[in-house]
Amino acid sequence: MSASDRISLRGLRTRGYHGVLPEERIAGQDFVIDLDLTLDLAPAAASDDVRDTVHYGELAQEVAGIVAGDPVDLIETLADRIASAVLRADRVLAVAVTVHKPQAPIPVAFDDVSVSLTRQRRSPVVIALGSNLGDRAGTLASAVAALRGEEGLEITAESPVLETVALTLAGEDPDKPAYLNQVVLGTSDLTPERLLGVLLDIERAHGRERNERWGDRTLDLDLIAYGTERIVTPSLELPHPRAAERDFVLRPWLAADPDAVLPGHGRVDELLARLTAEDAR
Incomplete structure (x- = not known):
């Protein structure tokens, strides 16, 4: 955009x-x-x-x-x-x-x-953060501070930080370093593409290297939702195409906003309950 x-x-x-x-x-x-x-x-x-x-x-x-x-x-x-x-x-x-x-x-x-x-126009935004290398807690705190300092973006809520098993292309891997995950909510008058650029810049500033798909990383920032926008481009898909399947996104998001809704998928509490039930089978 x-x-x-x-x-x-x-x-x-x-x-x-x-x-x-x-x-x-x-x-x-x-x-x-x-x-x-x-x-x-x-x-x-x-x-x-x-x-x-x-x-x-x-x-x-x-x-x-x-x-x-x-x-x-x-x-x-x-x-x-x-x-x-x-x-x-x-x-x-x-x-x-x-x-x-x-x-x-x-x-x-x-x-x-x-x-x-x-x-x-200011649109509500949902950003997911994750880290499984280095000072994980310090990295997340630094990334949130960077988001708070970004012009055109206002952070309105932060979820608690949760620890989760690493997810790889082959599935969950308990032998990999565990992740700390968090979700922040806010509003922005940046375009979705510009906001994505901000997230990538913050990742790079925290030592993110993209050597392996779904590999270990110092910091991962995902734009989960931008209002009710539905966007599919080579660089960005909104809402995030896998958010409805990710416990480590839904759980902290729900903690930050009990009434959260993932556009096109429904209430986050219902998505999480469905995911939990499937995992229990």
């Missing part, structure tokens, strides 16, 4: 009745709206289907309806209303709104007066 993809709409002119003065509410005046939407345009570019992007014609009509609708005193309030409406579109990650009031009742000559604001 590219954070630089944009849809821009300029000069949307609509009559509205906003303003502090009584005559503004009676006679009305023209307002001009500029929008810049941040979103991922790769799906639409690949499919050539308008359903994979934002229909800017429908968006223009919606924004025009807000401008022509219930009056407010300040164009700051109007701009915020427009931004909130635009962010209700699932694909929009951020929006910059400028409301121009070129006919404002100002008693001196002027060309324009405008208010601009930017609003970003």
